Amino acid sequence: MCGSELAYIRQAHAHGQLAGNGPFTRDCQQWLQRSTGCRKALLTHSCTAALEMAALLLDLQPGDEVIMPSYTFVSTANAFVLRGAVPVFVDIRQDTLNLDEGLIEGAITARTKAIVVVHYAGVACAMDAIMAIAERHGLMVIEDAAQAVMSRYRDRALGGIGHLSAFSFHETKNVIAGEGGALLINDDRFVERAEIVWEKGTDRSRFFRGEVDKYTWVDVGSSYLPGELIAAFLWAQLQQAETITQRRLAIWTRYHEAFAPLERRGVLRRPRVPADCQHNAHMYYLLLRDQARRDAFIAAMRDCGIMCVFHYVPLHTAPAGRRFCRTHGRLTVTEESAARLVRLPLWLGLEEVQERVIDGVWRALGGCM
Numbered sequence: 484m485c486g487s488e489l490a491y492i493r494q495a496h497a498h499g500q501l502a503g504n505g506p507f508t509r510d511c512q513q514w515l516q517r518s519t520g521c522r523k524a525l526l527t528h529s530c531t532a533a534l535e536m537a538a539l540l541l542d543l544q545p546g547d548e549v550i551m552p553s554y555t556f557v558s559t560a561n562a563f564v565l566r567g568a569v570p571v572f573v574d575i576r577q578d579t580l581n582l583d584e585g586l587i588e589g590a591i592t593a594r595t596k597a598i599v600v601v602h603y604a605g606v607a608c609a610m611d612a613i614m615a616i617a618e619r620h621g622l623m624v625i626e627d628a629a630q631a632v633m634s635r636y637r638d639r640a641l642g643g644i645g646h647l648s649a650f651s652f653h654e655t656k657n658v659i660a661g662e663g664g665a666l667l668i669n670d671d672r673f674v675e676r677a678e679i680v681w682e683k684g685t686d687r688s689r690f691f692r693g694e695v696d697k698y699t700w701v702d703v704g705s706s707y708l709p710g711e712l713i714a715a716f717l718w719a720q721l722q723q724a725e726t727i728t729q730r731r732l733a734i735w736t737r738y739h740e741a742f743a744p745l746e747r748r749g750v751l752r753r754p755r756v757p758a759d760c761q762h763n764a765h766m767y768y769l770l771l772r773d774q775a776r777r778d779a780f781i782a783a784m785r786d787c788g789i790m791c792v793f794h795y796v797p798l799h800t801a802p803a804g805r806r807f808c809r810t811h812g813r814l815t816v817t818e819e820s821a822a823r824l825v826r827l828p829l830w831l832g833l834e835e836v837q838e839r840v841i842d843g844v845w846r847a848l849g850g851c852m
């Protein structure tokens with residue numbers, strides 16, 4: 484969806500500051516703070532970068548453990564592996580495919596420092612239970628909210644609940660900037676240091692606010708800021724975030740209603756959204772009965788000219804996952820879901836051809852019993 488993106492890019496160019504942390508960056512950050520209630524938002528060049536910042540802020544030492552799902556994108560784990568930490572994978576829930584909160588405590592050891600939750604498809608993890616576990620064991624909670632911009636849980640914005648959270652504005656997400664992300668800080672203790680890590684380990688942000696008379700190297704850090712052209716594009720997208728979400732929800736709901744009869748016949752399983760989750764329609768997926776049927780479905784859809792994809796290769800089965808991570812217990816739901824899941828196209832503008840996709844699904848599966 485397109486609004487003021489190009490006008491704002493022109494404005495950023497005319498303003499003359501193309502480096503980061505300019506007026507558009509500040510507009511975006513204030514918007515994120517208002518809409519999630521977080522203490523501080525910092526734009527980054529990706530969600531991956533925001534997760535790396537979170538791992539730096541936790542001061543993880545080699546051998547420290549971080550509990551997370553294996554059913555996720557590689558960056559969830561990689562950000563922590565870069566610090567020498569060990570991702571410990573636990574299984575996911577049958578219904579939401581999110582981290583199974585009932586398995587977390589069994590995976591905690593003396594080395595555990597954090598729990599990383601992934602709000603799969605923009606549907607919230609059981610955050611109240613997870614925050615309570617973290618508090619009991621003195622652990623930090625990081626939300627990988629890459630897919631969850633504009634989603635809510637018990638009337639709180641996702642990204643605004645864990646100690647630190649990461650958003651993605653990658654072009655495959657709902658609200659986009661090409662490549663982009665944000666670190667959200669909900670725990671006051673991290674605010675000052677997060678700005679330093681963000682600005683190459685310097686106190687440049689304090690210098691700009693006039694709090695110090697020169698800036699210098701004070702801590703570890705890197706260059707995590709996007710330039711103002713990216714922020715200008717993103718600012719236009721954020722202004723349309725509500726409309727984007729409503730339009731996606733309409734597409735999602737149309738799929739959901741169209742496939743109800745197929746679910747009743749036991750041919751597929753539709754996504755489940757618990758009553759306390761308000762999702763953002765990031766994704767529409769189907770779970771077929773087994774991998775053979777899923778693969779045949781993808782082939783049948785391709786024959787009708789409709790591209791459907793699946794994900795993820797569970798991280799514990801990937802070469803780097805086997806090398807850097809360990810599992811706690813069996814990951815049966817993870818493995819079965821990865822084998823059975825297929826994503827349907829979901830993008831703005833799909834409305835015009837959505838009936839064709841729905842027909843394709845019915846043709847591929849309607850005859851099955």
Ligand SMILES: *Cc1c(COP(=O)(O)O)cnc(C)c1O
Nearest residue numbers: 529530531556558629651653664
């Ligand atoms: C997309 C995604 C990321 C990575 O986001 P980038 O902005 O591309 O770095 C991380 N985690 C999850 C769960 C994602 O879906």
